[in-house]
Structures are given as structure tokens and as C-alpha cells.
Amino acid sequence: MDTVQNYNIIRGDNCGFCSGVKRAVNIAKKAAKEGKVYTIGELIHNPVVVNQLRELNIIPVEDIAHIPTGSTVLIRSHGITVSQEKEIIKRGFKVIDATCPKVKRAHRICENLSDEFSSVYIIGAANHPEVRGILSRAKGNGKVISDITEVSKLKNKKEMGVLAQTTFRKDKFFKIISELVKKTDVIKIYNTICEETLIRQRELKKIAARVDLLLVVGGKNSSNTKKLFERACEVTKAYHVEDSDGFDIAYLDNAKKIGIMTGASTPIETVIDIENKIRNYFLKRKIKQ
Ligand code: SF4
Structure with a gap:
């Protein structure tokens, strides 16, 4: 005080900065000492920092197609989708993965849940890049729930798996869970909200x-x-x-x-x-x- x-x-x-963002920024700065580094989307959601990083040769691009061949590409802390991953491998870029380990954990959990259940719900903001990355690992079994009002529109399921965007509000997550349990006999829940x-x-x-x-x-x-x-x-x-x-x-x-x-x-x-x-x-x- x-x-x-x-x-x-x-x-x-x-x-x-949280540990994941700090880690990604440090990795990016170190890599940029060797030459230009492209990030898929802005490295972090902060325009002040993104402008500073641009001056250090860390360049955000929205579309992988705009990255010149032979470049170094850094995956930011939010992670990327499976199709983006395939595309950067196909284009032969030098890839530096700065995905936060806690986001990686959510990826693995989503993959495992989609092997186990035909319905996997990701509680988070549908248009957020992290959520798109998690959803892409649900092998077509996933659906995003952003708000409690969406639960009443869901059909009942025999069983389901649930996880969260790492930055989702805890109180809202548990409120949505309390409605989801009414929609199924079996539910496996992972609280993937980051500590x-x-x-x-x-x-x-x-x-x-x-x-x-x-x-x-x-x-x-x-x-x-x-x-x-x-x-x-x-x-x-x-x-x-x-x-x-x-x-x-x-x-x-x-x-x-x-x-x-x-x-x-x-x-x-x-x-x-x-x-x-x-x-x-x-x-x-x-x-x-
Ligand atoms: S999961 Fe947590 S530590 Fe990792 S980037 Fe998100 S908020 Fe930061």
C-alpha cells in the first residue's frame, strides 16, 4: 500500500505479466536477436507491448500465408490450432513453440476427452485464439459454451467431458457446470482454469x-x-x-x-x-x- x-x-x-506471457516474451526477445521473428497473431494482447516488440523485430501476422518462406515463426502463449500447426510445418518454417505449458495441458485434456466422449464442452469465449486452439483438438466432438444461457438450448447427452479456457471466470465456470450436470448421466470435468x-x-x-x-x-x-x-x-x-x-x-x-x-x-x-x-x-x- x-x-x-x-x-x-x-x-x-x-x-x-503472468508466467506464461513472461516466458513467451523472453523467448521471442532472445530469438529476435538472431533475426526477424513472426508471431501468428499478436504475441500478447497488449498494444503497448506489441508495438515495442515490433521495434525489436518481432512481427505479428494474422495470416500464415503472409509469412515469407524460410522465416522463423514463434507460437505465442495462447497456442495455435491443429490446422495452423500443420500449415507451418508444411511451409517448412523454423518453429519456436512458446505455447504456455498450462494451455498445452488443456490441449492434451481436450484430446483425451474427445477420445473418451462424443461430446466435449469447452467453456470459454468462442472467438478467443486459445479456445480455437483447444477446440481444434476435440476431433470434431467439441462445442464451445460461452454463457450459461446457452446450456438450456443443448440436447441431453448420455455422457460428456468438460474443460475451460485457462482464463475463464471461476464463478461462471461452476455455474455453467451446475446446469450441464442436469443434461447428462455421466460428466467428466477438468477445471483447466490457470492457477x-x-x-x-x-x-x-x-x-x-x-x-x-x-x-x-x-x-x-x-x-x-x-x-x-x-x-x-x-x-x-x-x-x-x-x-x-x-x-x-x-x-x-x-x-x-x-x-x-x-x-x-x-x-x-x-x-x-x-x-x-x-x-x-x-x-x-x-x-x-
Ligand atoms: S495459462 Fe495462465 S500462465 Fe499461461 S498464459 Fe494463460 S494466464 Fe498466463
Whole structure:
């Protein structure tokens, strides 16, 4: 906790990159020292970092077809689909796999569940690259459930397997499970929500209860940051900010206790920049008094 002129800034202990993102960024930076590295999609869901990485020769491309022959391709922490994997092998690229080990685990679980069951449900955001990667391992037996309302539309199944996107909200996951069990006689559930995601969700809840303003810092395109923000709004006044430029000082508006929490792909430097902006604001106010 940091006290500034009777205002408190409470920064979450788990702010900054998660281990999977840290690992992927380090692997990419090391590889880029040898030459240009292409990533399929942005390395992480944070535009500030992606722009910095671009300057280091780490180039995101949306379509594998746009990667020049003979290039080095890095698979980001979210992983890729089976068909993308086949394509990069077919094109003969030098491949560096930085898929997070916890995402790899979800891949293996999905493969095994699809061998065992004809219906496998992946609870997560259908359009998220990680979920597309997991779904592609379900061998045609998979379906994504994003919201509890979708469960009532499902037909009853004799048996089913279930797993989650690694960054899914734990409370929502268990609510969906509680409805899915009504649809089947046999259900095998793997809680594949990453422990680091759970820790952040728990910490966010604790901080939100102690502050009158919570800044959730991370890319607007970051799924886990959006979930943290959604959760924060349920408890307190909250803003989702990408960086210090996107943090409007007017947000402080009579706030006395300011909490800061980040998504898994937010560098700690962004938090420090925002904290400095808050401190400068209070310092200027004190000088004026
Ligand atoms: S949130 Fe968890 S699963 Fe996702 S990249 Fe980070 S450590 Fe890996």
C-alpha cells in the first residue's frame, strides 16, 4: 500500500505479466536477436507491448500465408490450432513453440476427452485464439459454451467431458457446470482454469472491497483483463485502462482509495507509469493548496 497525501494506492501483488506471457516474451526477445521473428497473431494482447516488440523485430501476422518462406515463426502463449500447426510445418518454417505449458495441458485434456466422449464442452469465449486452439483438438466432438444461457438450448447427452479456457471466470465456470450436470448421466470435468488467473480473480475481489476506485490495467483486446474489469464493476467503481495515456485523471474524482490490478499480459512498467501519474496529480493539488 502506498499513501500519498491522504490517498492510498493499493497495487495488487499479482500485477504484471503472468508466467506464461513472461516466458513467451523472453523467448521471442532472445530469438529476435538472431533475426526477424513472426508471431501468428499478436504475441500478447497488449498494444503497448506489441508495438515495442515490433521495434525489436518481432512481427505479428494474422495470416500464415503472409509469412515469407524460410522465416522463423514463434507460437505465442495462447497456442495455435491443429490446422495452423500443420500449415507451418508444411511451409517448412523454423518453429519456436512458446505455447504456455498450462494451455498445452488443456490441449492434451481436450484430446483425451474427445477420445473418451462424443461430446466435449469447452467453456470459454468462442472467438478467443486459445479456445480455437483447444477446440481444434476435440476431433470434431467439441462445442464451445460461452454463457450459461446457452446450456438450456443443448440436447441431453448420455455422457460428456468438460474443460475451460485457462482464463475463464471461476464463478461462471461452476455455474455453467451446475446446469450441464442436469443434461447428462455421466460428466467428466477438468477445471483447466490457470492457477494464476484464479489468484488474480481472488485478489481483485479483495482489493475491490477495500477501495472506492479500481483501475484494471490491460489491453482492451485482452480477454482476461476484460473479465477482471467485469468482476470489478460488480463490486466497485472501476475503469479499464490500457496505459497511462489512456488513464484520464478525471477518473480519480473524489476517490480516496485507489486500487490497481492488471491482466496477465500487462507489463509492470505500465502500472508504475499510472502510479506516477496519480502521485503527480496529488502533488500538484497539494502545491496549489
Ligand atoms: S494466464 Fe495462465 S495459462 Fe494463460 S498464459 Fe498466463 S500462465 Fe499461461
